[in-house]
Amino acid sequence: MASPPNLYDAEPIPDSAREEIEALLSSGDLFRYRADADSPAAALERAFAAHMGVPFALAVSSCSSALFLALKALGLEPGDKVAIPAFTFAAVPSAVVHAGCRPLLVEVGANYRIDLADFEACLEEDVKAVLISHMRGHTSDMDAILALCEARGIPVVEDAAHSLGTLWNGRKIGTLGRIGCFSFQSFKMMNAGEGGMLITQDPDIIARAVIMSGAYEHNWLKHAIVHERCRFWQNRLPLYNMRMNNLSAAVARSQIEELARRVRDGRANHDYVARLLNASPWLAVPDPLPQEERAPDSIQFNLEGFDGDAEAVAFQQAANARGVPVQIFGMSEDNARAFWNWQFIGEQRDLPKTRAMLMRACDVRLPARLTQDELDSVATALIEAAAAVKDARRNAAGPYSASA
Incomplete structure (x- = not known):
């Protein structure tokens, strides 16, 4: 690669x-x-x-x-x-x-x-x-x-x-x-x-x-x-x-x-990578709503079929080892996008839907300037990282490894 x-x-x-x-x-x-x-x-x-x-x-x-x-x-x-x-x-x-x-x-x-x-x-x-x-x-x-x-x-x-x-x-x-x-x-x-x-x-x-x-x-x-x-x-x-x-x-x-070009290229890049990720049984990029025409500068996707937090962490480590930094919103310590870290707002009710989403929602930067080869590199790293973690689980090959 x-x-x-x-x-x-x-x-x-x-x-x-x-x-x-x-x-x-x-x-x-x-x-x-x-x-x-x-x-x-x-x-x-x-x-x-x-x-x-x-x-x-x-x-x-x-x-x-x-x-x-x-x-x-x-x-x-x-x-x-x-x-x-x-x-x-x-x-x-x-x-x-x-x-x-x-x-x-x-x-x-x-x-x-x-x-x-x-x-x-x-x-x-x-x-x-x-x-x-x-x-x-x-x-x-x-x-x-x-x-x-x-x-x-x-x-x-x-x-x-x-x-x-x-x-x-x-x-x-x-x-x-x-x-x-x-x-x-x-x-x-x-x-x-x-x-x-x-x-x-x-x-x-x-x-x-x-x-x-x-x-x-x-x-x-x-x-x-x-x-x-x-x-x-x-x-x-x-x-x-x-x-x-x-x-x-x-x-x-x-x-x-420059905005029109950046929006056009950002959308094309996002949609190209989304199609590749959605071909994996382990990764899912939510569809846009019918009324929505997005201008993305990043891509978010959910981990599918990851049974526990250990598997999610193993995926993050495996992707990072392949050169693609992944943030899982709910799994990153003190993440500013995880509502339970906002202690300054006082006590709030439980939010189980949001919490469940954040524990499996992944975030990757995807600048509009990337070439198709670079997009392929990003998608391949993410797909391979997910497959490596799930293969390790199936094969009972011991502890998950970032270099799997």
Whole structure:
């Protein structure tokens, strides 16, 4: 088998960004409000809003910042309950806690999507907002979720950190709820190292978010949007200083023109590897929902017929030994995606469906830049690792070995 590919490096920053980056380095003009209204951060906001087809966008320091500001901009009160999927990254319940609210975890099934029956039951517990994580780019049934929330007057925030470029019934993920939040961390479709974006069509929400992001005094005038609403909220809201700097903005904006290619290649790569893995009796990639057109930067699959945790660990070790790092969400110590590690949110009810899924759900990076030979190498390593573990079990050949 060929040498395993590098699954971690991001794509190079486009050459189109280099002139602007050099100018910023020469001037030292990295703070978005030092310049006039046409700073690189403001230019990124305009370009991203146009790409998403929404009137308002706010560049911030991370997707976590965007989620926090989204909840604050909704005007939630201290102690309000916010429903979130139990399968998400720790930053999501953290944003709820930072906003002074209480996370309410909702069951997630073996296909990584919200259990709708449990979701509907949770909405009866005086939930004031719903924060939907499209975790690892998997879209829950947004038609059902939005209908249930609309009937109860509950606002929906979309955590689209992994879903830039995903479509639901032809509409862009992040534009379905009241607010959409995106990540520009290095493993995402747009890479600024860190950074995020908040989008909305609501002028009061964007005005509140702009002020709270750190547009002190009259710096909100440099956003060129909803000045009357910003003037209204001036000095009425606290400042949290979650701004994006100009250097990160210049790095990110250059990649908007790359998105269509990255989405196309990422989907093709994912679907190619998924077909290969699904041919194994031991590995299963859940199908997308019919309304969903994904933009994956990784692949998730379930271990099938693995009777105990020892076999799951043996598979992880065997795949790693073959050069393909595998994360089993529930089997990695202190994993930030395993809800039982979120001790900061307080006691929660048992979530047996989510727990069972996390104990057998595997995660592998699958960047859009990979070639077919590299994809074959990844799939072969995973299939061989599963077969080796199951063959060892059948043959009763003793302890499982990473080199099996």
